[in-house]
Amino acid sequence: xxxVEQDPGPFNVPEGATVAFNCTYSNSAxxxxxxxxxxxxxxxxxxxxVYSSGNEDxxxxxxxxxxxxxxxxxxxxxxxxxxxxxxxxxxxxxSYIPTFGRGTSLIVxx
Amino acid sequence: xxxxxxxxxxxxxQRGTSLTIxxxxxxxxxxxxxxxxxxxxxxxxxxxxxxGSEATYESGFVIDKFPISRPxxxxxxxxxxxxxxxxxxxxxxxxxxxxETQYFGPxxxxxxx
Numbered sequence: 001x002x003x004v005e006q007d008p009g010p011f012n013v014p015e016g017a018t019v020a021f022n023c024t025y026s027n028s029a030x031x032x033x034x035x036x037x038x039x040x041x042x043x044x045x046x047x048x049x050v051y052s053s054g055n056e057d058x059x060x061x062x063x064x065x066x067x068x069x070x071x072x073x074x075x076x077x078x079x080x081x082x083x084x085x086x087x088x089x090x091x092x093x094x095s096y097i098p099t100f101g102r103g104t105s106l107i108v109x110x
Numbered sequence: 111x112x113x114x115x116x117x118x119x120x121x122x123x124q125r126g127t128s129l130t131i132x133x134x135x136x137x138x139x140x141x142x143x144x145x146x147x148x149x150x151x152x153x154x155x156x157x158x159x160x161x162g163s164e165a166t167y168e169s170g171f172v173i174d175k176f177p178i179s180r181p182x183x184x185x186x187x188x189x190x191x192x193x194x195x196x197x198x199x200x201x202x203x204x205x206x207x208x209x210e211t212q213y214f215g216p217x218x219x220x221x222x223x
Binding site for chain 1: 151152155158202214217
């Protein structure tokens, strides 16, 4: 089982839709969780951290479910500019090296 | 935050040759990494660049193939040696700040013929 697994998609949604991605992780000792966004032919950039209590930033909501070992990202009122690949990133307490998921591709169409 | 630049941004090379990629950060950082990303794949960590000592390589990557230098806290180089078409990829420099956020350089797109 891979350390961090994501559905590669693509998720193809119309503008204004709500879309959610999940990411599962295998190491129960994982301590830090993040969502990164990567636009086509660009470098990854931090979208948001995921805290135990959840995290909301405008149209984006990230949640952590430790019992089931997954994190989620919810995007409300999708915009065309949200089209990108969303990378799940997990770091265990015993390592300073985070593990990147393969990414979930989102396409928002008019 | 950290602003990272990489040179070259892209290159086309002949097999058997070597390419050195430079990474410059606008501030002193402790943690600096080199990643590879192949099309449609996740980021794969090559090594952690350690200032003043040998880099720490991940499984599957060796110093003879990917020598790394880190002379100070703002600069590092990665060399891809004796290249083959399988080395065609995007190579990304990354740093981590005290807040655990990772910043990435714009990447170097390498095509080996």
